[in-house]
Amino acid sequence: MSYQFDWGVLWRYREALAEGFALTLALSLLGLLGALALGIVAGTAGAGGRRAARGFAGTYVEVARNVPLLVHMYFWYLGLTALRLPAFWCGVLALAIYSGAYVAEIVRAGIQSVPQGQTAAALASGLSPRQALVHVIYPQALRIVAPSLAGLLSQLIKDSSLASVISVGELTFAAGAIEGETFRTFEAYIGVSLLYLVTVTAISQLTLRTLSGRAVDPEMRY
Amino acid sequence: MVWRNLPYLAEGFAVTLETSALVILGGTALGLLLGIVRSGRVASLRHAAWLYIELIRGTPLLVVLFIVYFAVPPLIGHRFTAYEAAVIGFIAFIGAYIAEDVRSGLASVPRGQVEAGLANGLSPRQVLWLVVLPQAVRRMIPALFNQFVRLVKFTSVASAIGVTELTGATLAVNAREFKPLPLLIALALAYFVAGYGLSLVGRWLNRRYAIAG
Numbered sequence: 001m002s003y004q005f006d007w008g009v010l011w012r013y014r015e016a017l018a019e020g021f022a023l024t025l026a027l028s029l030l031g032l033l034g035a036l037a038l039g040i041v042a043g044t045a046g047a048g049g050r051r052a053a054r055g056f057a058g059t060y061v062e063v064a065r066n067v068p069l070l071v072h073m074y075f076w077y078l079g080l081t082a083l084r085l086p087a088f089w090c091g092v093l094a095l096a097i098y099s100g101a102y103v104a105e106i107v108r109a110g111i112q113s114v115p116q117g118q119t120a121a122a123l124a125s126g127l128s129p130r131q132a133l134v135h136v137i138y139p140q141a142l143r144i145v146a147p148s149l150a151g152l153l154s155q156l157i158k159d160s161s162l163a164s165v166i167s168v169g170e171l172t173f174a175a176g177a178i179e180g181e182t183f184r185t186f187e188a189y190i191g192v193s194l195l196y197l198v199t200v201t202a203i204s205q206l207t208l209r210t211l212s213g214r215a216v217d218p219e220m221r222y
Numbered sequence: 223m224v225w226r227n228l229p230y231l232a233e234g235f236a237v238t239l240e241t242s243a244l245v246i247l248g249g250t251a252l253g254l255l256l257g258i259v260r261s262g263r264v265a266s267l268r269h270a271a272w273l274y275i276e277l278i279r280g281t282p283l284l285v286v287l288f289i290v291y292f293a294v295p296p297l298i299g300h301r302f303t304a305y306e307a308a309v310i311g312f313i314a315f316i317g318a319y320i321a322e323d324v325r326s327g328l329a330s331v332p333r334g335q336v337e338a339g340l341a342n343g344l345s346p347r348q349v350l351w352l353v354v355l356p357q358a359v360r361r362m363i364p365a366l367f368n369q370f371v372r373l374v375k376f377t378s379v380a381s382a383i384g385v386t387e388l389t390g391a392t393l394a395v396n397a398r399e400f401k402p403l404p405l406l407i408a409l410a411l412a413y414f415v416a417g418y419g420l421s422l423v424g425r426w427l428n429r430r431y432a433i434a435g
Contacts, residue, residue, distance in 0.1 A: 193281040193286075196281055196282055
């Protein structure tokens with residue numbers, strides 16, 4: 001084999017990798033916040049009584065989920081040029097809207113799995129519908145779906161790699177930059193993929209250990 | 223304007239469909255193989271399959287494609303075209319996910335079936351092939367089609383390594399016409415139709431062939 005490995009390149013470019021990683025985390029966490037906000041609203045609407053709200057939520061979920069994430073990103077980056085959003089925020093928006101659809105489905109399932117009696121009891125105790133939702137339904141629903149939401153963060157971290165295509169300098173972009181300077185394609189990309197793997201596995205293990213109890217299935221990957 | 227460029231876009235769409243079809247076949251085959259190995263009796267093979275699945279599932283799709291297209295060729299001395307690299311990468315990627323669905327599908331077949339098969343004198347391999355798989359596959363239809371729909375969306379990532387599938391074609395047209403909004407809306411619509419259509423096929427198949435309960 002004529003290819004000489006030079007794994008030291010990962011160490012020499014550790015700053016670039018660290019910066020890329022920081023951007024990856026920033027993209028993922030901001031995307032998660034956005035996705036949670038959108039998803040909780042859409043999920044609650046989808047589980048609710050009003051037909052119009054359910055229709056809107058359903059449409060949002062189907063459209064956002066069936067359109068590829070890359071197309072989402074291009075939409076904000078190229079499509080709405082009038083807005084001239086910086087690439088980073090296009091990435092965050094795309095991730096938030098795309099993942100929000102998944103959160104919506106998770107939240108909807110969670111709300112619907114809380115026994116009807118809970119709502120009835122809450123209303124009978126004199127709570128307004130909104131109070132019932134916030135103080136009784138949500139805590140139970142979120143506890144049921146918490147593991148799925150943790151899995152979402154892992155998914156977001158992996159999905160954030162697509163932002164490199166619209167020139168956001170996150171981890172995959174950094175790998176490309178290193179490869180461009182050193183021609184160490186294998187080391188750069190394998191190194192970066194290991195970094196993703198370690199991060200995702202760490203989150204998975206953290207989830208398993210902190211969210212102990214009934215809802216967590218040790219067989220599952222988060 | 224979209225109308226004028228339709229032939230080019232249609233070609234891109236054809237590439238997308240072709241890639242999806244190839245990867246669905248290859249990925250399902252790989253997934254079945256890995257899933258069966260994962261549920262099998264040889265421990266070293268089980269661990270090897272597990273390792274592969276975990277590695278792939280922890281890696282972003284784009285990085286997998288980059289590795290196949292850029293990083294592997296120097297090692298094996300053979301260069302892939304962008305299309306080849308994309309198909310190989312997608313198959314490698316989705317195969318790992320399908321493998322997990324296959325594993326649960328196999329596990330969901332009641333143990334009694336296996337025992338009945340063995341009691342009737344079938345070899346373990348015959349039991350797998352004649353008794354377990356037919357039942358498992360029917361249970362797996364929703365999960366499999368879920369992966370297939372995801373796959374159609376993922377083919378858009380191939381544009382990042384230069385494959386002129388639908389997204390790549392749309393970007394090329396945009397570079398010439400500078401009308402991103404209608405083009406991107408049409409693009410989103412195309413994927414929506416493809417994905418939704420595929421999920422409807424899955425639902426029909428599920429109604430016809432799924433095992434009750």
